[in-house]
Amino acid sequence: MIISLKNISKTFVEDDKKLTVLEDINLEINEGEFFIILGPSGSGKSTLLRIMSGLEKDFSGKLNYDSVTQENFSFVFQQFALLPYLTVFQNVELGLLARGVPKSHRHEKVMAELQKLGLEKFGKSFPKELSGGMKQRVGIARALVTNPKIIFMDEPFSALDSFTAEILRKEVLDIWNMSKTTIIMVTHLVSEALELSDRIAVLTSRPGKIEAVLQNPLSRPRQLRSEGFFKMEDKIKELIKI
Numbered sequence: 218m219i220i221s222l223k224n225i226s227k228t229f230v231e232d233d234k235k236l237t238v239l240e241d242i243n244l245e246i247n248e249g250e251f252f253i254i255l256g257p258s259g260s261g262k263s264t265l266l267r268i269m270s271g272l273e274k275d276f277s278g279k280l281n282y283d284s285v286t287q288e289n290f291s292f293v294f295q296q297f298a299l300l301p302y303l304t305v306f307q308n309v310e311l312g313l314l315a316r317g318v319p320k321s322h323r324h325e326k327v328m329a330e331l332q333k334l335g336l337e338k339f340g341k342s343f344p345k346e347l348s349g350g351m352k353q354r355v356g357i358a359r360a361l362v363t364n365p366k367i368i369f370m371d372e373p374f375s376a377l378d379s380f381t382a383e384i385l386r387k388e389v390l391d392i393w394n395m396s397k398t399t400i401i402m403v404t405h406l407v408s409e410a411l412e413l414s415d416r417i418a419v420l421t422s423r424p425g426k427i428e429a430v431l432q433n434p435l436s437r438p439r440q441l442r443s444e445g446f447f448k449m450e451d452k453i454k455e456l457i458k459i
């Protein structure tokens with residue numbers, strides 16, 4: 218276990234009106250697993266991810282980390298979140314700068330991640346010069362360069378066309394298979410959850426509660442058009458309808 222959540226709830230208050238988005242969430246995430254948070258729009262998936270990563274601090278319940286701190290975390294955002302005035306190299310380098318890594322080591326580490334994601338020729342380019350898929354590759358490289366214990370991903374492929382998203386999912390899986398870094402990812406796509414996950418937490422509609430936590434029984438590499446895949450997809454879709 219690397220993260221545990223006990224009785225986590227979150228209520229937003231605006232103009233004396235209360236909106237409860239998460240209610241009584243209990244979860245344990247295992248070290249090295251690919252864990253997916255799945256649910257309908259508005260179920261609190263992204264809020265839950267932000268609570269787990271420490272970006273959202275106003276909530277009730279208990280959040281515990283085992284042998285990790287927030288310095289060991291990285292975050293991949295849905296909308297890339299690159300700084301437009303920095304080059305690709307400089308965007309990837311940011312986390313290393315914040316940690317005081319010497320310049321010589323920064324260069325080596327950044328170039329290794331750029332090469333891993335096919336970006337080594339674009340280090341001097343600016344975000345406006347990149348396609349959506351390349352921008353998200355930069356975001357992933359930035360997340361990886363600090364050798365995090367946990368990577369949080371908030372619908373990282375949703376802003377991409379289906380072909381680019383398919384390629385990036387495979388690249389992320391290859392990286393995860395090599396590193397076995399814990400990845401916790403939000404998605405609203407059942408097929409994406411089944412392709413990537415070890416386990417899946419299914420949230421109800423607002424206020425988000427845990428409807429089920431499912432072990433993914435499909436062997437890797439996943440056969441996306443197999444009978445087993447379609448059966449699991451139907452099972453999860455029925456859960457989401459409840």
